[in-house]
Amino acid sequence: MLISFTGFRRLLYPSGLGLLMGACSTVPSPEPAPPPVELPGAFLAATGQQVFAADAWWQDFQDPELNNFVSVALDDNPGLAQAIAQARIAEAQSRGDRADLFPQISAGLNSSRQRRPGAEGGGQSISNSHNASLEISWEVDLWGRLSSLSAAGQADFLAASEQLRGMHQSLTADVVSLYLGVVQARAQVELSEDTVEALGAFAHQVENRANAGIVSPTDVTLAYANLGSARAGLEQRRENLARVTRQLETLMGKYPAGQLITTRELPAVPPLPSAGVPAELLARRPDVRSAEWALRAADYRLSAAERSFLPSISLTGSAGSTGSELADLFSSGSFIWTIAGNIVQPVFQGGRLRAQADIAEGQRDEAFYHFVDVALTALSEVETALEVDNLLARRVAESGEAADYAEEAVRVSFNRYMQGIEPFLNVLESHQRALDSRSAYITAQYDRLENRIALHLALGGGFEAVSALDPSLTGTSAL
Numbered sequence: 087m088l089i090s091f092t093g094f095r096r097l098l099y100p101s102g103l104g105l106l107m108g109a110c111s112t113v114p115s116p117e118p119a120p121p122p123v124e125l126p127g128a129f130l131a132a133t134g135q136q137v138f139a140a141d142a143w144w145q146d147f148q149d150p151e152l153n154n155f156v157s158v159a160l161d162d163n164p165g166l167a168q169a170i171a172q173a174r175i176a177e178a179q180s181r182g183d184r185a186d187l188f189p190q191i192s193a194g195l196n197s198s199r200q201r202r203p204g205a206e207g208g209g210q211s212i213s214n215s216h217n218a219s220l221e222i223s224w225e226v227d228l229w230g231r232l233s234s235l236s237a238a239g240q241a242d243f244l245a246a247s248e249q250l251r252g253m254h255q256s257l258t259a260d261v262v263s264l265y266l267g268v269v270q271a272r273a274q275v276e277l278s279e280d281t282v283e284a285l286g287a288f289a290h291q292v293e294n295r296a297n298a299g300i301v302s303p304t305d306v307t308l309a310y311a312n313l314g315s316a317r318a319g320l321e322q323r324r325e326n327l328a329r330v331t332r333q334l335e336t337l338m339g340k341y342p343a344g345q346l347i348t349t350r351e352l353p354a355v356p357p358l359p360s361a362g363v364p365a366e367l368l369a370r371r372p373d374v375r376s377a378e379w380a381l382r383a384a385d386y387r388l389s390a391a392e393r394s395f396l397p398s399i400s401l402t403g404s405a406g407s408t409g410s411e412l413a414d415l416f417s418s419g420s421f422i423w424t425i426a427g428n429i430v431q432p433v434f435q436g437g438r439l440r441a442q443a444d445i446a447e448g449q450r451d452e453a454f455y456h457f458v459d460v461a462l463t464a465l466s467e468v469e470t471a472l473e474v475d476n477l478l479a480r481r482v483a484e485s486g487e488a489a490d491y492a493e494e495a496v497r498v499s500f501n502r503y504m505q506g507i508e509p510f511l512n513v514l515e516s517h518q519r520a521l522d523s524r525s526a527y528i529t530a531q532y533d534r535l536e537n538r539i540a541l542h543l544a545l546g547g548g549f550e551a552v553s554a555l556d557p558s559l560t561g562t563s564a565l
Contacts, residue, residue, distance in 0.1 A: 141547060143542045143547070144156055144258065147262075147356065151347070152262065152265050152348075155338060155346075156261050159261045159337055159338045159339065162339030163339050165253070169250045173243070173246045173250045176243040176247075177243045179239055180239035183235055183236045183238070183239030184239065184240075186225070186232050190223045190224065191222050193219065193220050194219045196218075198216075199212065199213070199214050200212070200213050200214075200215070217406060219404060219405070219406035220405045221404045222402065222404070223400065223402045223403075224401045224402075225398060226399040226400065226401065231390045231396075232390075234386045234389040234390035235386070237386045238384075238386035241386060242383045245377075245380045248373070259539050261337055263536055264330060264334040264337060265334060266352060266532060269348050269352050270352060271331075272350065273350070273352065274327075275320065275327050277521070277528065278316065278319055278323050279320060281319075281520075285309070288309060288513075289313050292309040301510070308511070309510075312517065319521075331346050334346060352528070355479075356538070358472075359542060361541075364465055367464060367468060370547075371546040372547075373464065374457070374464050377456055378457055380453050380457070381456075384446070384453040387449070387450070388446040388449075391446035391447075392443055392446075394432070394443070395443075397429050397430060398430050399429050400430075402425070402426050402428070403423070403424065403425040403426070405424075464544065471540050474537050475538065475541065478530065479534065481533075481534075482534055488523045488526070489520070492520040493523075496513075499513045499516040
């Protein structure tokens with residue numbers, strides 16, 4: 087069942103002057119955002135052969151060098167350090183918002199010395215004056231406006247904390263992806279090197295046969311043209327290897343020297359992780375959790391904007407003492423104090439308060455639809471990755487078989503050409519098909535590993551299900 091936005095508003099956002107008057111300083115906590123669509127009990131593309139998904143899922147590739155690269159990136163990546171700083175800023179801002187709930191107290195001490203000339207030529211007089219003061223001001227949060235703003239600041243911090251957790255997971259996935267990309271690029275380079283070597287030997291054989299008058303000189307020209315194309319392809323693959331290697335070094339916070347050493351073969355695909363159920367996915371995905379906290383923050387700000395129409399009550403007080411000597415400041419006769427209360431009811435502000443409330447409502451609506459979009463995207467990513475995994479498994483098998491047949495065709499066509507019963511163009515075509523088929527097989531292997539990375543990222547990293555509103559990861563108490 088698709089929950090309409092109108093129904094969502096009735097569920098999540100009760101408002102009205104009567105409610106605000108009755109609530110006083112109590113800030114109603116919004117209900118958790120409902121799922122945007124009716125969720126099935128399990129992912130439709132999931133299979134029965136799945137294993138528990140560990141938090142450190144990249145260790146399933148059993149590559150110590152990869153594990154080290156991930157650790158280095160998490161320590162040294164400047165983008166992650168920037169996200170940590172942003173989360174600290176959000177935490178400090180939330181503390182600043184909360185400060186408005188408490189009285190503001192300031193103390194002062196003033197001393198002065200004054201000289202005055204005497205009357206009619208008399209002697210001058212010198213006087214001392216000392217003042218000590220203590221001032222207190224406090225806006226009483228009778229309607230909960232300040233509490234709502236404070237809660238919004240805490241929700242902003244929790245949203246930023248989830249963004250940080252999401253970036254942590256994305257960085258890990260990017261490192262693993264680029265690492266495997268380097269391995270794949272190196273495998274493509276080695277394939278091209280083997281092809282160039284084979285085509286070079288073949289071109290020399292054709293040249294020798296042409297010198298002996300066995301084959302046409304055209305065959306020699308075509309053989310060396312094919313060799314030149316293979317060499318150009320080799321340089322292109324080397325270029326790609328250099329580019330991907332430097333991208334990985336940059337991601338790790340290292341100088342892009344292009345000198346990383348990785349394993350030479352793509353790892354085996356680990357068992358398919360368990361996807362769990364869609365409801366748990368929405369409860370653990372950092373981007374979904376961040377969007378929900380942002381929705382809460384927007385709702386709290388809307389609540390504060392609606393309460394700004396109500397009277398504000400503030401209390402001020404001061405106490406002090408005056409004396410000509412410092413010792414006199416704290417004597418009973420020099421002590422003075424004042425206390426005052428102030429009530430202000432907005433009457434006419436040219437529509438400013440209504441405009442601010444309308445802006446807050448629009449921002450809340452925007453945050454809600456952003457939450458819906460993020461949640462649907464999360465569900466789609468998991469379903470897609472699960473289904474594509476099956477398709478990629480078949481693609482790897484088919485492309486591997488095709489590569490074997492293509493390489494066998496090279497051997498057969500070459501032998502038949504040497505016997506004079508196969509056209510030379512068939513030999514060239516078989517070489518090119520063998521290169522393309524083996525390259526496609528390597529790419530298919532990498533694509534399946536890449537999809538497995540995407541699946542882990544879509545699942546929210548590991549499989550430790552957490553409540554969508556549990557702030558334990560941030561070290562901040564609940565709103």
